[in-house]
Amino acid sequence: MAEKFEIxxxxxxxxxxxxxxxxxxxxxxxxVILERAVEKGIIREYTVxxxxxCCGYASMVMGDFExxxxxxxxxxxxxxxxxxxxxxxxxxxxxxxxxxxxxFRARGFRxxxxxxxxxxxIKNEQFDKxxxxxxxxxxxxxxxxxxxxxxxxxxxxxxxxxxxxxxLGAEYVEMPEATDCCGAGSEGKVAIEIAKRKVENADKADxxxxxxxCAGCEAILSxxxxxxxxxxxxxxxxxxxASCMTDLDKRIEKLNE
Amino acid sequence: MIAYQxxxxxxxxxxxxTPLAMILYMVLRDKGAAVLCMxxxxxxxxxxxxxxxxxYAGPKxxxxxxxxxxxxxxxxxxxxxxxxxxxxxxxxxxxxxxxEETTGIVATEMEDIFGRDTIKYMEEIPxxxxxxxxxxxxxxxxxxKTGLPWDWVTKSTRLRKFYNPIEDKPMKAQLKTQIPEAxxxxxxxxxxxxxxxxxxxxxxxxxAEREAGFAKPEGExxxxxxxxxxxxxxxxxxxxxxEEESKPxxxxxxxxxxxxxx
Numbered sequence: 001m002a003e004k005f006e007i008x009x010x011x012x013x014x015x016x017x018x019x020x021x022x023x024x025x026x027x028x029x030x031x032v033i034l035e036r037a038v039e040k041g042i043i044r045e046y047t048v049x050x051x052x053x054c055c056g057y058a059s060m061v062m063g064d065f066e067x068x069x070x071x072x073x074x075x076x077x078x079x080x081x082x083x084x085x086x087x088x089x090x091x092x093x094x095x096x097x098x099x100x101x102x103x104f105r106a107r108g109f110r111x112x113x114x115x116x117x118x119x120x121x122i123k124n125e126q127f128d129k130x131x132x133x134x135x136x137x138x139x140x141x142x143x144x145x146x147x148x149x150x151x152x153x154x155x156x157x158x159x160x161x162x163x164x165x166x167x168l169g170a171e172y173v174e175m176p177e178a179t180d181c182c183g184a185g186s187e188g189k190v191a192i193e194i195a196k197r198k199v200e201n202a203d204k205a206d207x208x209x210x211x212x213x214c215a216g217c218e219a220i221l222s223x224x225x226x227x228x229x230x231x232x233x234x235x236x237x238x239x240x241x242a243s244c245m246t247d248l249d250k251r252i253e254k255l256n257e
Numbered sequence: 258m259i260a261y262q263x264x265x266x267x268x269x270x271x272x273x274x275t276p277l278a279m280i281l282y283m284v285l286r287d288k289g290a291a292v293l294c295m296x297x298x299x300x301x302x303x304x305x306x307x308x309x310x311x312x313y314a315g316p317k318x319x320x321x322x323x324x325x326x327x328x329x330x331x332x333x334x335x336x337x338x339x340x341x342x343x344x345x346x347x348x349x350x351x352x353x354x355x356x357e358e359t360t361g362i363v364a365t366e367m368e369d370i371f372g373r374d375t376i377k378y379m380e381e382i383p384x385x386x387x388x389x390x391x392x393x394x395x396x397x398x399x400x401x402k403t404g405l406p407w408d409w410v411t412k413s414t415r416l417r418k419f420y421n422p423i424e425d426k427p428m429k430a431q432l433k434t435q436i437p438e439a440x441x442x443x444x445x446x447x448x449x450x451x452x453x454x455x456x457x458x459x460x461x462x463x464x465a466e467r468e469a470g471f472a473k474p475e476g477e478x479x480x481x482x483x484x485x486x487x488x489x490x491x492x493x494x495x496x497x498x499x500e501e502e503s504k505p506x507x508x509x510x511x512x513x514x515x516x517x518x519x
Contacts (some may be wrong), residue, residue, distance in 0.1 A: 024439035025446065031432060060360060061341070136451060147342035181305045181342035190338050193309035209450070235446060243447035249456075252443070256436050 005123045008086035008112060011046040012079055014098065016091040017054050018215035026218060029242035030090050030114070032251045033130065040129040042121065046088070049078045055091075055098040072098060076107060090114050090238060092148035092214030100153055113149060114237050115213040119160045122167045131244035134169030135209075141165040142175045142207030142232065144198065144221070146214035150179060157213075164211070164237070168244065175205035184216035195224040202232040211237045291323035291358055293351050300345035300355065306338050313338050316345040316355030323358045331362050 013034060019027050034046045053075055056068035075098070079087065087109050089095040098104055099111025112120075121127040135141075143161035150157045158174065165172035180201070183194030198221060202210050210232050212218045221234040242248055300316035301307060307315050314322070314334020322331035339359040346354030441458055448455040 024435045025442040027432070028436060028439040028443055147340075147344070151343040151347050179344075181340045181344060183305065183309070183340060185340035185342060186306055186309075186338050190306055190310045190313075191340070194305045194340065197305075197308070233449065235450075239443065239446050240450070242443065243450045248447055249440075249444060252436065252440050256433060 005120050007042060007117075007120050007124055007126060008088075008110070009044045010084045011043055011086050011088045011112075012082060012084045013046050013048050013088045014055070014075070014094055015048065015052060016089065016094040016215055017058070018093075018219055019090050020052070022219055023215055023236065026090065026215065026236040026238050028252065028255070029236065029238035031255055032242045032245070032248065033238055034088075035251065035255065036130060036245065042126050042129055047082060047084065049075060049082075051078065055094040056101075057093045057097045060097065068097075069103075072101060072103060076103060076109075079109060080107060086110050086112055088112050088114070088117065090213075090215055090236070092146040092153075093216055095214075096148040096152045111153075113153075113155065113213055115149070115157070115160050115164070116155065118164055118167075118237065118241070122163050127167050131168070131241060132246040133244055135244070137169070139170045139209065140173050140205075140207045141168070141170045142173050142202055142205045142210050143178060144175070144182060144202070144210055144212055144217060145179045146212070146217050147179075147181050147185070148216075149213060161211075168240070170209070173205045173207050175201045175207065175210075177201050182217040182221055184220045191220060192224060195220045196228060199225045199228050199230045199232070199234070202234070203230055205232075207232050209240065210234045211240045213237050291320045291353070294320040294324065294353055295351070296321065297350065299348045299350065303344040303348045305342060305344065306340055310335065310338060319355045319358055319362070320353065323361065328362045331359075336362055 011034070013030070015027065019030070034043075037043045038045060053071045055075070056071040059065070059068040059071060085108055087099065087104075089099065089111060090113075092113070095111055095113045099109075099113075104111070118127065121130060141161070141164075143157060145157040149155045158178075162172045177197075178201070180198060181194060182198050183191040185191075186194060202225075208231070210221070212221065212234060213236075215236070218234065218236045225232065225234045245251065294317070296317055298317050304313075304315055306313045312335055314331060314336060316339075318334055319331050319336050319339070322328060322334070322336075336359050339356050341356040341359075343354055343356060346352055346356070441456070445455045447453075
């Protein structure tokens with residue numbers, strides 16, 4: 001973890017299939033954050049892959065390891081050409097399946113999830129440059145510890161959630177069974193049943209917001225929480241941070257130019 | 258003498274043990290880590306899918322199925338429902354994960370249909386004819402009760418939307434087309450978080466890339482503009498019925514002008 005306190009100078013933003021095609025709000029929010037980070041001098045520049053392909057998770061789920069590797073190599077070749085070593089992810093599955101693959105590490109790339117990025121900003125006292133205001137007084141944040149990030153990539157989610165909640169001026173409350181799966185990896189009704197349990201747990205913790213660092217979790221939990229009419233709002237971390245910018249609409253206009 | 262005996266016994270043991278090790282490797286290779294499972298059932302306690310679905314076999318039973326080589330048994334137990342959350346791996350005293358074994362089962366069962374080439378399969382499916390063929394194949398398999406679940410059809414359709422091996426388009430260029438949709442939801446989310454009033458929906462110009470499919474000649478656009486301008490005039494017309502006759506003439510004139518321009 002210690003090496004991840006450093007804020008990378010140049011970033012490659014690997015969008016991932018779920019972020020770029022399903023979660024358009026989250027995608028836009030992430031671009032707003034990165035643009036602001038460049039403007040405020042937190043990072044020097046960021047770029048995206050010219051032709052991005054799936055990280056390989058979709059093929060792996062189907063048991064097609066050969067094509068998983070093909071996708072990975074296709075993406076890595078482009079990254080090598082760009083010459084930037086830090087890769088920024090907003091999805092837990094991409095962070096693990098691409099970021100922890102031996103080929104990725106062997107080429108000298110370093111994965112950085114949005115949560116780790118924000119944590120690094122807090123530790124380097126740069127976080128206040130990114131947000132204009134804090135959350136309303138008395139708001140409570142709870143955390144869902146994504147399976148791919150916590151169990152498989154070994155990120156200490158509870159510590160990061162606490163730091164981010166403090167930085168946003170909110171209280172951190174841990175939900176019961178916070179490490180349980182959200183159900184996104186499963187199918188159909190089973191996935192929804194698992195997600196409902198997660199939403200109930202967030203409600204038990206009496207939390208207002210549950211920011212998520214994984215696109216898969218965001219995709220299922222945001223829908224199920226609306227279905228159940230949960231008190232807790234399940235949003236992506238990107239959306240939460242972008243919401244704390246007072247001039248958000250102007251920044252979106254700027255992106256649209 | 259002792260050294261000679263030591264060397265010869267070493268060589269002899271190598272000659273015997275190496276083929277034995279190779280045979281053992283060949284036998285256990287496909288079974289992977291499953292052979293190490295000691296069936297302590299710790300994994301069942303943490304599996305989220307078992308809680309949600311009564312007919313799910315669970316990580317331990319999947320491991321047993323892989324060990325015994327009976328993949329059908331695992332599929333009957335809905336092994337494909339595994340959420341790949343690795344909760345079983347974390348709890349396991351030997352750090353074995355059922356998700357890897359499930360993937361192995363799926364790979365073996367799907368090999369006959371896709372030949373393990375998902376990219377080729379994904380490329381072919383967008384063709385409606387291939388879609389029908391694929392469905393027919395699946396139905397045939399299901400009729401024979403191979404244990405292939407229907408859920409795979411939905412799952413692969415879902416994956417097809419995500420997985421985009423053919424269309425290599427620059428990602429950032431697609432952002433602009435998404436902004437009109439994403440902007441409102443992002444601003445509404447912001448307003449909801451801070452208890453502000455949500456913004457009114459904006460009317461944006463349609464991006465050129467999206468408009469390309471529905472492009473109209475310039476003349477028609479001008480005509481529409483004139484129609485909008487003439488709306489307040491209509492209300493005036495009702496008040497002054499004498500001017501009613503002049504309105505259609507104006508319209509026809511403007512159409513002629515536009516037609517000439519096009």
